[in-house]
Amino acid sequence: MPATRPILIAGGGIGGLALALALTKVGRACVVLERRERFATEGAGIQIGPNGVRVLQQLGIADALRPLVGVPESIDVHEGSSGRLLARLPLGPWIAHRHGAPYWVAHRGDLHGVLLAAVAADVRVSIRAGFEVSSLTQTADEVRVTSSAGETLIGSALVGADGLWSNVRAKLMPSAVPQFVGATATRAVIAADEAGRLNMPAVGLWLSRHAHVVHYPVRGGAQVAVVVIAVEDWRATDWDTEADRNVLLAQISGFDASLIKVLARVPAWRKWSLQRLASLPRWSNDRVALLGDAAHPMLPYLAQGGVLALEDALVFSQCLVVHAADEPSAFQAYETQRLRRATRVQAMSRRNGRIYHLAPPLSWARDAILRWVPGAWLMSGYDWLYGWQPGAE
Numbered sequence: 001m002p003a004t005r006p007i008l009i010a011g012g013g014i015g016g017l018a019l020a021l022a023l024t025k026v027g028r029a030c031v032v033l034e035r036r037e038r039f040a041t042e043g044a045g046i047q048i049g050p051n052g053v054r055v056l057q058q059l060g061i062a063d064a065l066r067p068l069v070g071v072p073e074s075i076d077v078h079e080g081s082s083g084r085l086l087a088r089l090p091l092g093p094w095i096a097h098r099h100g101a102p103y104w105v106a107h108r109g110d111l112h113g114v115l116l117a118a119v120a121a122d123v124r125v126s127i128r129a130g131f132e133v134s135s136l137t138q139t140a141d142e143v144r145v146t147s148s149a150g151e152t153l154i155g156s157a158l159v160g161a162d163g164l165w166s167n168v169r170a171k172l173m174p175s176a177v178p179q180f181v182g183a184t185a186t187r188a189v190i191a192a193d194e195a196g197r198l199n200m201p202a203v204g205l206w207l208s209r210h211a212h213v214v215h216y217p218v219r220g221g222a223q224v225a226v227v228v229i230a231v232e233d234w235r236a237t238d239w240d241t242e243a244d245r246n247v248l249l250a251q252i253s254g255f256d257a258s259l260i261k262v263l264a265r266v267p268a269w270r271k272w273s274l275q276r277l278a279s280l281p282r283w284s285n286d287r288v289a290l291l292g293d294a295a296h297p298m299l300p301y302l303a304q305g306g307v308l309a310l311e312d313a314l315v316f317s318q319c320l321v322v323h324a325a326d327e328p329s330a331f332q333a334y335e336t337q338r339l340r341r342a343t344r345v346q347a348m349s350r351r352n353g354r355i356y357h358l359a360p361p362l363s364w365a366r367d368a369i370l371r372w373v374p375g376a377w378l379m380s381g382y383d384w385l386y387g388w389q390p391g392a393e
């Protein structure tokens, strides 16, 4: 019977695994189809705002992740060229108290590993590595997906959690193609005792016109994750490319010597080109739906892409409960609940990017605001984001 068939999930990233786990909580079986042969533990850092930690708590994996995370006390915003502290935006106990959940920073591999362990321990989830979803067809009561190797699986529904370059989205909306934004992200993870000034219990943000740098402690403080986001005409569709160190050194050359000294010693960096996609008019079509970056790719200037994928997963599972026997209606409800919030976060991320890379004299005005407006007041502008509760939409 179609109702007993599993839900197929294309993609075993943060969104796909969180969805698999959320589905087990509501008693649904699923199959995670991941194109990679094995789940890699590489990657860099990920900030998980209180809205994301709340989802991890509800999924029952926050305790497993807690020993591995950092709990930053603040976001310390620096003027890039001088290193001068412009603002200290409170996190730590302030944000935990305000939103009822803490702000965590983690190694992406740790978050992924905890999700994978929880999913692998549940008999209702099957994981198929090396299965690249290549094509799909749907009828009134089932979806068939075929891999690039020609294998076909049948499910009651399909969720495309296959990331920025989603194949499932391409099948539903061929004209929705991500566009390069003219910037890259270059990332590394370094040992805390080699991180000099960057080794601190805070998220550091260093601003300059053509680049900004973000860093924070991961792996319980043993390492520091660093990302350099720079205006650059370099693009790739790969998730993971080795970066040219000399290009990176040129990008950070205008920063304060204390930052350059640490970053210049890092031997290897990985690089991503940043893409945007206009908000999609819909995320589902009958028995096929999109989730995470497949539905709403996010520029990383608000550190929320992965967190929104976690939110999506929880809401998706709740909609399936409410519309138990009617998956197309459940998917429609999920889309209605999520689309406006995701569109708002996408827009705020883009806005943050513009603010980070302002040129004088607007950057002087930005810096003056950062210096003089209380950090708690600036952070309270994000209550709508971090204070999210499932069902709030």
Ligand SMILES: Cc1cc2nc3c(=O)[nH]c(=O)nc-3n(C[C@H](O)[C@H](O)[C@H](O)COP(=O)(O)OP(=O)(O)OC[C@H]3O[C@@H](n4cnc5c(N)ncnc54)[C@H](O)[C@@H]3O)c2cc1C
Residues within 6 Å of the ligand: 010, 011, 012, 013, 014, 015, 016, 033, 034, 035, 036, 045, 046, 047, 048, 131, 132, 133, 134, 161, 162, 163, 164, 165, 166, 167, 168, 185, 187, 227, 272, 291, 292, 293, 294, 298, 300, 303, 304, 305, 306, 307, 308, 309
């Ligand atoms: C520089 C940078 C910094 C970031 N920092 C943060 C942060 O601090 N906080 C935050 O919340 N977010 C952050 N993000 C965003 C976050 O990384 C993404 O939003 C998140 O990874 C999306 O998860 P996902 O599961 O939707 O997609 P992905 O993580 O891309 O996972 C998709 C999965 O699908 C698989 N796949 C792809 N195609 C197929 C197919 N056809 N068949 C089967 N499997 C397939 C892929 O191999 C992959 O495993 C950042 C992003 C960047 C680039």
